[in-house]
Amino acid sequence: MIPSAFDYEAPSTLDEAIRALAEAGEDAKVLAGGQSLLPVLRMRLATPTKLIDLSKVAELRGVREDGDALVVGAMTTHYDVQRDALIAEHASLLKDATDTVADPQVRHRGTFGGAIAHADPAGDLLAPVLALDCELVIAGPGGRRTVSAAEFFQDFFTTSLEPDEILAEVRVPKHTGWRSHYEKFNRVAQAWSMVAVAVAVRTEGDTIAEARVTLTNMGSIPVRATGVESALVGGPSTAEAIRAAAAHAAEGTSPTADGNADVEYRQELARVLTGRALTAAVGS
Incomplete structure (x- = not known):
């Protein structure tokens, strides 16, 4: 049309x-x-x-360091996020997730901020942004304001952006040395996630000191799998401990049923994919 x-x-x-x-x-x-x-x-x-x-607004492109955070311009393309050395070193979960976005053509044209502001619950960047405790910098007639990822996503395709505001940049706390992984399940012919899991883990020896586990398409917005996180922190990074923690993945979620999957199937996917993502992240 x-x-x-x-x-x-x-x-x-x-x-x-x-x-x-x-x-x-x-x-x-x-x-x-x-x-x-x-x-x-x-x-x-x-x-x-x-x-x-916004394609001619050069100030909205690029990745830079700002103390303990990286600043990613909203108009930075997925292609550039994939290849940025700072992201690879300090926020590799973003690269992991961006690698799964659509296809090369879309990754060359699509933008980091555009995907976040679109707020599709099946989109691949929302859960990693939540897992890394990112902050969204919003510009409007009254100046700039900053909101957390937890506050930014509000409902299906709905964010805290007002009609006269623009997402300018995303502040990503450095997670240097953290282990991360993004595990996704989708139809071969489509890139949209039925369910996906973003994992970021900090270990001290064989013990999991901190864990962030977030889920894609298990509700109207990305959600933290707090049951999994609680089960992991302070425990060993063993295969048995990961299996036990992953069993909590679907707790507190509210997935919808559609032509791709019913509620029970998505809940089981969340548990299975969480186990795979954690195993990939910690190397158990």
Whole structure:
């Protein structure tokens, strides 16, 4: 199909983009990589009066260090995240997850911030962002504000972004030396996760000192598998301990049933994939 008619603007700075969005009103849409928005426009599931294209805003691209955190610009492509040396060293879970996003064409055009702001519960970056306790820096007419990942995701395709605000960057606490893994189950012909698990673990010898386990598509937003985390911390990184902890993965979740999987199947996937992800992360 052909999208409905809309006005188009491609500002060159973030301030210009914020002004353009404010002037356009609530019927405007922000275009990042376009890998999710353009199909929606073609199907006329969205009919914005104006499109604000961020592709020329250079300040929103790139990865840099800022003390104990990495700062990832919202318009940084998945391809660049995959190949960034800082991310590989300090936040390898993001690389693990990004490696599974769609296909090479999408990874070259799709953006880190665009995928996060889209907030698809089956998207691959939401759970890792939550697992790493990232902070989302949001820019609007009133300046900048920062929210935690736990506060940012609110419901299906819904975030704490206001209509006149833009996700500018993501602050990623350094997890240098942590072991991580992203385990995903999906149909061969589709990249969307039926269920996926993001794991970040810090060990001290053979003991698990800290653990972050988050689940993709086990609810309307990414969720922490707190039962798994509690079972792991302070215990050994043995295969038996991992199996016992993974059994708690589906606790407190609320997955939906659809044409791909029913609720019970997703719950079992969460348990199995959590075990695999933890095993891959700690090497047991």
